[in-house]
Amino acid sequence: MFLNMNKIVIISSLLFLIVWGCSSSLEVANLTPEERIENAKKLYEDEDYEEAVTELEAIILQYPGSAIVDDAQYYLAMTRYRRKEYILAAYEFSKLIKNMPASSFVPDAQFMLAESYYQLSPNFNLDQTYTKKAITEYQAFIDYFPLNEKVHEAEQKINELNTKLAEKEYSIAQIYEKMNYFTASLKYYDFVVETYHDTPFGPKALYGKIMLLLERDREDDALKDMKRYLQLFPNDENSSEIEELKSSLEEKISLN
Secondary structure, rough: OHHHHHHHHHHHHHHHHHHHHHHHHHHHHOOOOOHHHHHHHHHHHHHHHHHHHHHHHHHHOOOOOOOOHHHHHHHHHHHHHHHOOOOHHHHHHHHHHHHHHHHHHOOHHHHHHHHHHHHHHOOOOOOHHHHHHHHHHHHHHHOOOOOOOOOOHHHHHHHHHHHHHHHHHHHHHHHHHHHEEEEEEHHHHHHHHHHHOOHHHHHHHHHHHHHHHHHOOHHHHHHHHHHHHHHHHHOOOOHHHHHHHHHHHHHHHHHO
């Protein structure tokens, strides 16, 4: 008897869920496209992201070409982003930009595409593919929407990401120096100075290069880079030291 009662309860519960699910689907099916997108937005705002994804994907499939499809595509991408599904978010934002270029959501989608890659950008010592993708998309946002209120934020993010790239290259130069691969080390120091001179690692790299050249008794090359250093980074914390080294080296060369 007890087992039969359990079976009855389980069956009743399943029937309730089926009926409830069907009635819920019927209710949504009876809504106009505009009412459905508003319902989906409410699910998003209520942070019911799983239901929001289901409904937004259904809208996109059921109403191709409708005026509400770009709304659905944007909120689907945003829902993926809020769920920290950043690769999927980037894909959905890209779809909107590519397939609906006239949409009013494109500027925000372009910014959020960059934000998705920004969230995927790892520590400086790891592969920086997503860092570079983020920089590319932030720059595209700035180029296409120069008057947008988020341009300043995009510029700050680019600076931050460039600093990360510079740190990676600078760390490689230091590793090569420690391994006594001096040619490779000088090459990487040069690359940081040329590519990321406006980051904190620009002066660090040129300082490191100068010290390495002095260590290798390449005084003429070191002197050239000291002059370059003082032109590029006159206010850096090591500028006084470089000025003294330059004066001392010039005096030594003149005596010879």
